Amino acid sequence: MPLDDAPATRVPLADVTPAIALGPLDGRYRPAVAPLVDHLSEAALNRARVEVEVEWVIHLTSHAVVPGAPELAPDEQQYLRDVVATFGADEVAELAEIERTTVHDVKAVEYFLKRRLAAAPDALRADTVLPRVNELVHFALTSEDVNNLSYALMVRGAVSQVWFPAAVELADEVAALAAEHAAVPMLALTHGQPATPTTLGKELAVLAHRLRRQLRRIASDEYLGKLNGATGTYGAHLAAVPDADWQVVSRTFVEHLGLTWNPLTTQIESHDWQAELYADVARYNRVLHNLATDVWTYISRGVFTQIPVAGATGSSTMPHKVNPIRFENAEANLEISCALLDTLASTLVTSRLQRDLTDSTTQRNIGPAFGHSLLAIDNVRRGLRALSVDTAMLARELDANWEVLGEAVQSAMRAASVAGVAGMDNPYERLKELTRGQRLTADDMRAFVDSLGLPQDVTERLRNLSPGSYTGLAASLVAHLE
Template sequence: MTALPPQPLSPLDGRYRQAVLGLGDHLSEAGLNRARVQVEVEWLIYLTSHRMFGSSPLTEAQVESLRALAADFGQPEIDRLAELEATTKHDVKAVEYLVRERLHALGLDSIAELTHFAATSEDINNLSYALTVSAAINEVWLPKLRSVIGELRAQAIEYRDDAMLARTHGQPATPTTMGKELAVFAYRLERVAAQVDRTEYLGKFSGATGTFAAHVVADPDADWPRISREFVTSLGLEWNPLTTQIESHDWQAELYNRVSHANRILHNLATDIWTYISLGYFRQTPEPGATGSSTMPHKVNPIRFENAEANLELSSAVLDSLAATLVTSRLQRDLTDSTTQRNIGVGLGHSLLALDNIQRGLGQIALDRDLLAADLDANWEVLGEAIQTLIRAEVTAGRSQITDPYALLKELTRGKRVDRDGLAEFVAGLDLSQAAKQRLLELTPQTYTGVASALVDYL
């Protein structure tokens, strides 16, 4: 059999590429290398601007040209790094040589030895990952999550007064409204989004074992912890003063756990919407030209939500593994984090793909109010809770002598269907005040929703 031309192994880089393009700009190998170039260049600019080791501040034009190496990072730089790494067999060393080449082109060979000065590869890598993950979360993933929350909020408001039969344990239960149920998910997701938004992206810049040993030998009088803090925070990151060779990755574990938590809430949303579609509460809008089944022409399958379920599970599997693995490093350094972190984009990519499917799926459903009403009208027995609760209040107030109202309603309703007339006849015969009887006779499954509509305002 003839071998295929080179193909993407992951569907994120093939079938689903369009849905996750934004992440690739940050979490690909090229995105990581661009961030590495940025860190190396900014360290050079910091050292020279502070006249370290007899250097002089660069001119504005020189600074701009150096920063352009990262700002304009593209295919030529990607190709050159591949050439350099083929020789160095070391990705960060290749980046150092690329920066040195730019210095040579600018006639700045005199400061070439300040490139990667006193830095271990992990000093560059940890800052680069913090920059790329921060950008991926705040510019791509979090806005998509908030778009889904926004759609849920809009539908919660639209359907706030649409009563529906609730189903606890899958059985008919006290009615609610569709809007309130969607508001629950919006509220849950907004809490996690706020937690993700508060993520601290930590960075270290303290040498081979986190002691500034080489730095102190180079300049015993410099306040290296202060310098490190200034440099790390200048990149928009939080400074971690106590590390081994690596930044401890605790912030990453916290972040991936939160994203995984969001995934599981979204999974719950997807399965609930799928179930509402199955019950007929939501009707799906067929996409023009789309096929639901290869053999059953009538089918409109809830594929958006099924696709989301699977991708959320994949995402959480990867992110949970990252969170568990990254917090451990043998003694002062091992390389388990190196290959692991290259899969951050995979974990976030499957989550982003799921968000895209959920957003599209929510835009392709419409509430069947007639079916909701019919379902409620077929389940008058759910008012048993209301009747026995009001009887308890009447007994406590001395307006009724009924004993064990719960047992009374259980006998009437458990495992049985009761219609409007049967329930009205039962209420009429109860030992209750006229006001209480009137309140119960006016109650219907459609109106027995408490303050469900008003609860939507808590969004």
């Protein structure tokens, strides 16, 4: 059958109602990422545009920027802000209908808001001045004035209200696991080989510390905005109202929105703040990816056992399996998120001369970038909650690797040599000969220690040492997370 000939009897899935999602974030994984819709969807973008336009009208009238413009009464300001507050399914549909005519999304928002001003006498009161400020909607603005502020508000809301709290909760849960298992000894593996023992808690604390450091960077990131016209010169502003201090008007408006004012731009806000934020979020993702792969390895090694979910299937053919699917899913989602964030960060910092439109399409993928990260966070949190530590296995593994005490013994010999004890020559080489590629028992190690001629107190200290107690300050280091 030719590749382009689908069976005629097939139901076209594109015509099914309700509509079937093309991507997994709006389909299979919708429950985990739904909160981002309120901030990073197309509807959220249009609502943010309406908010910027509304606040601009209020700002112009409140500060008497345009001569002859009436000052809005409190109920009139509230009427305008209610347009934003009540923005929902009907308004989304209305804007879509207007845009089919304008073929321009920001112009559709302008016309949408002007309809609300025209309807104000019927909805509010007959003598309202709102119809008179009709031409202050989108006054002296370019679409990018609206869009850059809208995206800054959207991304700030998505980060502060959805992504960041989830990321913090995950880091806190890892920190809590670290505290719980601070003193649980564990054989370390460097280069995949048995190495100086550590504690499970200390290793988890390293990851929690790394995650929290990235969160501190993200918490300090700025969200910039600009309002200065078609090429960043305030040309239209001065032409219309030459006596206004437009830089002050612009700065105070951007700061009123809770953003940092960018005084020097082309037509677009330069998006550097976005690149900085996305790089930091991607770095958090990569640390979390490291956590996912480490935990996966610990599960494979037997450090963690997974608590089976009643009724769940691990393998379609092997009924004994409980697969680490949460951590594997997290890996994949983090990789997709980082790929998108890296692309956003590298693309958005470049604009051809005073303006190109590559950012228009690029920024519409901010939602998927954060969505896959948020989904990964959910994956890992659910995976961590289904883990149990096999302390008996850890003890067996440690007891099978007495050769890891070679480091401790040769270090004690070095210290004794410096103190003037005879017979401590070539400590590293002697321990290497004894231990490299060998499996030693407790008796083997203690016999070697007894043969060295170390001072009695040092001999006793080393004889009392075991792989399970050779963890240094690991347990107490977890306190650095507090």
